[in-house]
Amino acid sequence: MSFNMTDQDQITNRSESAQGGKAVIEIKDLYKSFGDNHVLNGFNMTLMEGENLVVMGKSGSGKSVMIKCLVGLVKPDSGTVKVLGKEINSLDQQNLDELRSDIGFLFQGSALYDSMTVRENLEFPMRRHKEKLGVVADTEPLVREALENVGLAHTMDLMPVELSGGMKRRVALARTLILKPKVMLYDEPTSGLDPITSKEIIELMRSIQKKYGTSSLIITHDVDCARVISERMILLVDGINYAEGTYSQLSQSTDPKVDAFFKK
Numbered sequence: 722m723s724f725n726m727t728d729q730d731q732i733t734n735r736s737e738s739a740q741g742g743k744a745v746i747e748i749k750d751l752y753k754s755f756g757d758n759h760v761l762n763g764f765n766m767t768l769m770e771g772e773n774l775v776v777m778g779k780s781g782s783g784k785s786v787m788i789k790c791l792v793g794l795v796k797p798d799s800g801t802v803k804v805l806g807k808e809i810n811s812l813d814q815q816n817l818d819e820l821r822s823d824i825g826f827l828f829q830g831s832a833l834y835d836s837m838t839v840r841e842n843l844e845f846p847m848r849r850h851k852e853k854l855g856v857v858a859d860t861e862p863l864v865r866e867a868l869e870n871v872g873l874a875h876t877m878d879l880m881p882v883e884l885s886g887g888m889k890r891r892v893a894l895a896r897t898l899i900l901k902p903k904v905m906l907y908d909e910p911t912s913g914l915d916p917i918t919s920k921e922i923i924e925l926m927r928s929i930q931k932k933y934g935t936s937s938l939i940i941t942h943d944v945d946c947a948r949v950i951s952e953r954m955i956l957l958v959d960g961i962n963y964a965e966g967t968y969s970q971l972s973q974s975t976d977p978k979v980d981a982f983f984k985k
């Protein structure tokens with residue numbers, strides 16, 4: 722039996738979310754199967770403007786597939802996905818690429834180019850999105866500003882191999898921020914990091930949201946990360962949004978499937 726909040730809890734939660742403004746991501750009745758593997762079975766999700774929303778799910782629960790549907794890398798079997806008011810599956814490649822420039826990604830593995838310096842890694846998206854940024858003859862001020870935002874201005878001329886795991890994650894975040902995205906997608910932002918570095922990354926995510934006013938969708942299995950960063954949480958179980966609420970609401974649930982997320 723799924724966990725349900727009381728009507729008052731639901732009203733309060735919607736009210737808190739609405740304070741951030743309009744919906745920037747809307748997923749309705751999302752279905753996706755791969756052969757006999759039914760990954761998403763009617764998943765629903767709304768991310769409000771300025772909100773930090775955490776989606777938690779076990780390995781293989783459909784988190785990655787949901788993200789891929791969200792950015793147009795995987796086409797769902799049915800359902801609708803809207804980002805910044807645009808229906809993903811109705812966009813041609815050019816318009817999809819333009820929309821993606823408003824979406825920032827922080828991948829689990831950081832995804833830096835090993836053959837490029839930190840400076841060159843940050844300049845790469847700038848070259849691809851000249852129209853959005855305007856013609857920039859001298860990229861160094863923008864690169865330096867982005868690195869200063871993550872506390873790594875001194876790494877500009879280093880290679881990724883010279884950076885620690887936490888530093889790579891920060892540089893990847895700086896590379897994303899240089900395009901000033903409206904929506905941030907974090908895929909396991911603290912995975913593989915020690916507790917101290919994880920805390921630093923979480924605090925950085927919070928400061929970025931405050932400074933840039935971004936709306937953030939965080940995919941994680943890190944309960945501590947969810948507790949600190951989330952304003953609202955969705956638990957993805959059996960391909961659906963099985964439970965939804967604040968960390969406090971969900972962590973106090975007696976539903977076995979919900980309680981399993983919070984046991985250590």
